[in-house]
Amino acid sequence: MHIATELKAFLGDSAVLDADALATRSAGYLRPDNLQAAALARPSNTSQVAELLRWCHRHDVSVVTQGGLTGLVHGADAAADQIILSLERMCAIEYIDTRQRCVTVQAGVVLQTLQESLEEHHLMFPLDLGARGSATVGGNAATNAGGNRVIRYGMMRDMVLGLEAVLADGTVISSMNNLLKNNAGYDLKQLFIGSEGTLGVITRLVLRLREAPGTRNMGLVALEDFDTVTRLLRFMDHRLAGTLSAFEAMWQDFYRLVTTAPAQGWPPISPNYPYYVLLECQGADPELDSQRFNSALEDAFEAGLLADAAVSQSESDCQRFWALRDDVGQTFHGGLPFVFDISLPITEMERYIDGLRASLAEAIGEHKLWVFGHLGDGNLHVIVQVPGDISGSQRPQVETVVYEPLAAFRGSISAEHGIGLEKKPWLGISRSDAEVALMRSLRQTLDPRGILNPGKIF
Structure with a gap:
């Protein structure tokens, strides 16, 4: 055949x-x-x-x-x-409902295309991530993507009102709900969100929209210790009354990397502090929002939380701040990078990273470690780079060092990228035997022949 x-x-x-x-x-x-x-x-x-x-x-x-x-x-x-x-041909934005504030799309719509199409309606789809120009909303749902603004808007599953999926035998499950409240039986869409294409193929979605913010204020701040980072998160979230939309942390090594040639970024503040945080606040009143944001930062200074700060004066400044955080490509120069996406309680992050530094030095010797991420929601990105003349055979050693300690912290081996093939051996760190058994049972029920994305997750 x-x-x-x-x-x-x-x-x-x-x-x-x-x-x-x-x-x-x-x-x-x-x-x-x-x-x-x-x-x-x-x-x-x-x-x-x-x-x-x-x-x-x-x-x-x-x-x-x-x-x-x-x-x-x-x-x-x-x-x-x-x-x-x-799903590249299934890329239609079918209907933007400005009154219900939702949009019906095919799964192949590119995230950035959706974002831009909503601008003229003064609406926003709040999911945002560095790969916005390529990632599709169907893939975002299948992996339960997170991105930059989870602290305010939640993960992808919090933005999906309804979806349509096709099961392994061709049965179409159309649950294209557009209501915020619908408790009529099981919420079937949640079966497919985050299932990585193993339970069905997501073909169409109804996505919840938000009013587009009229203002954006940002600050890049430096801090002397990690305890202050955690205190600043609560301080700013409280002072900004729910309008804090991003709280992105960068350890010193990463900040220096993205603000030093050959990187194109410029250092808004000195690179000599151990921690940096990118703060973003979205609102609706240009004058009052700016006053509130600046006042909160001034109070943070007076409280001894900030060592230094740069504050945006324009939308161009905001874009330049985000460009630093998003310049992950710098970690791929000069060696072989191993990329990890983990989650753990914020209070345990410093202890975890300190232990990771020591364990990596002992296990693999020469390396570079970069840490950054969406700290406001407990998600860290860890990149371990080994010399370019060393093959990828070191990855299992690095995985052991990165993943095994997460069990003691009740952390997750995957914060927002899924399991796929790469993290299969480590699923037991974050899921119990009973949970995995139930996952297998669901998969067997919906796909008894195992033809959908076989071999992935478990």
């Missing part, structure tokens, strides 16, 4: 790429290799997705769903005998 030929018979020639055509397509963000699969299918609507999955179910062919390919855990990797289901 020639799979690509079979698929073209009911999807159309232009909707299917064979293995040779795939050789020209990138495998995604930070992946230099090309895609591999028996075929790549690009359906245009839910009916075609359902027809494709019915065919795959009938012929026992595995399917890997792909969005913007911005994940970091190999959750969308496919094998040579599998089909890739790409």
Whole structure:
């Protein structure tokens, strides 16, 4: 059976790429290799997705769903005998409901495209992340993306009112609810959010929107110790009365990296402090919001919380502040980086990072460690770089050092990127045997033949 030929018979020639055509397509963000699969299918609507999955179910062919390919855990990797289901053609913004403040979209809509389309309506979809120009909303839902403003707006699952998904046998589950309150039975959409394409293929969504903020005030502040970082979080959240939208922390090494050549960023404040925090406050009144933000920072100075600070004077300043935090690409120069996305109680972060530094030095010797992240919601990004002449064979050692201590802190091996293939061996750090058993039971019930993204998560 020639799979690509079979698929073209009911999807159309232009909707299917064979293995040779795939050789020209990138495998995604930070992946230099090309895609591999028996075929790549690009359906245009839910009916075609359902027809494709019915065919795959009938012929026992595995399917890997792909969005913007911005994940970091190999959750969308496919094998040579599998089909890739790409939602790139399902990219319509179907309806913006300005009164209900929600939007109906196909799963292949790119996050930034959605954000920009809402501007003329003075509405906002608050999810935001560095890969906004490539990541799709379907992928955001399938991985329960977090991003920069979780502290105020929550994770992706907090922004999804309803969705439509296709099960492994082609059954369409349409739960396109647009109500904030709907307790009529089980909330089925939550089964698919964060399931990484293993329980069904998300095809359409109803997303909750917010009024677009009219103002944005930002500050980049330096702090002398980590205890002060945690105190500043509560202080600013209280003083800003719920308008604090981001609280991003950068350890000194990372701040120096992104403010020193060859990086393009400039150092708004001295690079000689141990901790830096990027604060963002969104509001509606330019004069009053600015006064309140500046007053809160002045009071923080008087309380001994801040060692130094730079405050935005324009939207351009805000963009430059965020550019520093988002310049993660600097960590990929001069060596082989191992990227980790973890979560743990804020009160334990300093102890965890101190222990990590010591353990890495003992386990692998020469390395660089960069730490930064969405500290306001307990999420840290840890990047360990080893010399470029050392192969990736050191990764298992580094994973052990990074993940094993999280058990004692009741932390998570994955804050916002999922499990995929990469974190499978460590799932037991964050989930009990009973939880994993229930996950397996759900998967077996919805996909008894195991054709949806096989081998991922567990």
